[in-house]
Amino acid sequence: MAITLIRNAELVVGWDSSAKSHSYMPDTDVAFDGGTITFMGRGYEGAAETVLDGRGLMVMPGLVNIHSHPSSEPLNKGFLDEIGSPGLYNSSLYEYMPIFRADAEAVPHCVRVALSELLLSGVTTLADLSMAHPGWLDLLAEAGMRVCIAPMFRSARWFTKNGHVVEYEWDEKAGEKAMEEAIRLVERAEQHECGRLFGMVVPAQIDTCSAGLLKDSHAEAAKRGLSWQIHAAQSVVEFHEITRRHGTTPIGWLDSMGLLGERSIIGHGIFLDDHPSTRWHTETDLDRLADTGTTVAHCPTVFARRGIAMRDLGRYIRRGVNMGIGTDTYPHNMLDEMRLAAHIARTQAGNPRTLQTTDLFNAATIGGAKALGRDDIGRIAVGCKADFSLIDITHPMIRPAYDPIRSLIYSAGDRALKALYVDGNKVVEDGEVLTMDYRQAAEHLHEAQKRVAAGVQQRDWAHRSPEKIAPPTFHWS
Missing domain, CATH: 2.30.40.10 (Urease, subunit C, domain 1)
Structure with a gap:
């Protein structure tokens, strides 16, 4: 006893x-x-x-966070606060995020910083959507957190050569191999001695995955009783790309393949067919999400920085969409994310009654738990x-x-x-994390950011310096 x-x-x-x-x-x-x-x-x-x-x-x-990228986002602090590509509808996904990516040496420090911030803000369960990296499982176990490990894989990478056109480089065989490796990693996580790790199947983005990879990964998740998550309806660029390829919206395309459902999670789900920025000839996306029991992982901060917002969280909830909350960017503070989610919902609706705190708290607890297939957390x-x-x-x-x-x-x-x-x-x-040295990790990350910044000019399509891309608040004298 x-x-x-x-x-x-x-x-x-x-x-x-x-x-x-x-x-x-x-x-x-x-x-x-x-x-x-x-x-x-x-x-x-x-x-x-x-x-x-x-x-x-x-x-x-304990709060349940169903969408986060601990292995990369903490390093972007200071770089990506105020920039988005004007030629790509103010998204930072295609032009800027790839050139500020953390290197291998920085990744463990990113993870320790992110997980420390999450713990300090009341998160006990986290979905970690990352590319596989050495020592990942042991690092998560070290934190003492309950983690749904979600190794991402894809058929293509995106890039831009000019800041206003997104191109895709495809390698479907590599995507299939990466999915197999991700499944093996999930199996290892579920067998980890800490007993707090479990898994999810995550094809990375709807526009970087072939139809075959999406269907196969969804079937694999169903066979194993796992949740399945994908970034979709997250940018205007992506919305236009999917409608160009398939003649239907991102949500419509997923639905046509039978990929929506109670264990499916849409990362972001902002640009539906009735969003003012992507007005389509249908108004069925919200109904599709609600009627299939699909969850949307809502992460307002990263979009609010670029003037982008869901229209609106309260509307999704009233229609019956299961909502969860995530921290897609720094700071990894779940309580801050929840507060912003409420404020943006009310300003987008022009109505303070669109969202009640009850709904918000449910999304951050039982909504997230439901998405992960758990009834033993979040309450x-x-x-x-x-x-x-x-x-x-x-x-x-x-x-x-x-x-x-x-x-x-x-x-x-x-x-x-x-x-x-x-x-x-x-x-x-x-106010102190007992399992990880948060301060030391932050110091290491500070040095790592200098190292990553030194290579930005070589990685940028226009060969701009970090100071040119993200000018400091004040000049250094």
């Missing part, structure tokens, strides 16, 4: 199974044995090896994983605490996170 008891928590965001929703539960005890919650309620009378005083604390379910309930955070609801930025979750998301953010547990193990305490 190694039962830990949180005695008399001031508040628990617990799961009400009869209402099938989260519920505020004051003066509540939570007990967990190893990695499983064994009791939630009042007046726990059983034995406990460790007792924690819950006064002044809110026990909140505080007996039998679920002991993945939760302890929030200091006496923190000045939480007070007054009429509605603690609203105060957390819209005001306090990660500053009020006291501790984080994954699988019953404490991984964050008082």
Whole structure:
């Protein structure tokens, strides 16, 4: 017996199974044995090896992040904040992101920085969409996080020679081989000794994958009981490319191949057929997503930087689309992402009632869990994983605490996170990650960015320096 008891928590965001929703539960005890919650309620009378005083604390379910790129995005800080290709509808995907890509030496530091930031913002489960890299599984295990490993593969690479036309270099055999390697890596992850890794099948982008690769990968995911995710409807360029190739929208093309469904996740899903930037002759994409039970992974920050937004999160939810939240870029702060998701939804709709905090919190917990095929995460309930955070609801930025979750998301953010547990193990305490050296990784990444910047001019099609592409806020004197 190694039962830990949180005695008399001031508040628990617990799961009400009869209402099938989260519920505020004051003066509540939570007990967990190893990695499983064994009791939630009042007046726990059983034995406990460790007792924690819950006064002044809110026990909140761990957040579930279904879309992130830890191995690359942290290095882009400072470079990509204000740039997007004007000739490519302000996306940064095709012209800029490839030339600022982290090198092999930088990747472990990127991962440690990203995972540290995620842990500090209450994330206990993460979908890591990365290209396979050495030591990946052990690095994820080191963090103490629950991770859905999602090695990406594709049939083609994209590039631009002039900043306004995107071209594709195809190698379908290489894509098939990469998928086989990705499946083997998922198998290894599921057998990892840490017991917290599981897998997903991820053809990288709808415009870089052949129809055969998409169908084969989806079938492989179904056979193995895994979720399947793809970047789609993420840029105007991609929308036009798919309509040019197939005469239908990205969502329409996926649907025509039978690739939408309850275990399918669309990364971003912004540019539907009724989006003002891609107005098509149909208005069926949103219905297709809802009627098939497909999930959309919503990551507003990376798009908001370039003046791009989903129209709008509340509309998708009201139509019945299962929504999850991700952090597609730096900073990897899930609470910040949630706050921005709410604000952008309301400004895009021109209506503060389009999205309720209930919907937002559900997307970041049970919506993400559903997308990953899990009913044991994203909620505080007996039998679920002991993945939760302890929030200091006496923190000045939480007070007054009429509605603690609203105060957390819209005001306090990660500053009020006291501790984080994954699988019953404490991984964050008082603003410090206990499993990784966040500060050291950030220092290494600082040096790595200088090294990557030195090669930008050679990789850029126009041979521009980093300072030319992303001028600093002020001149250096």
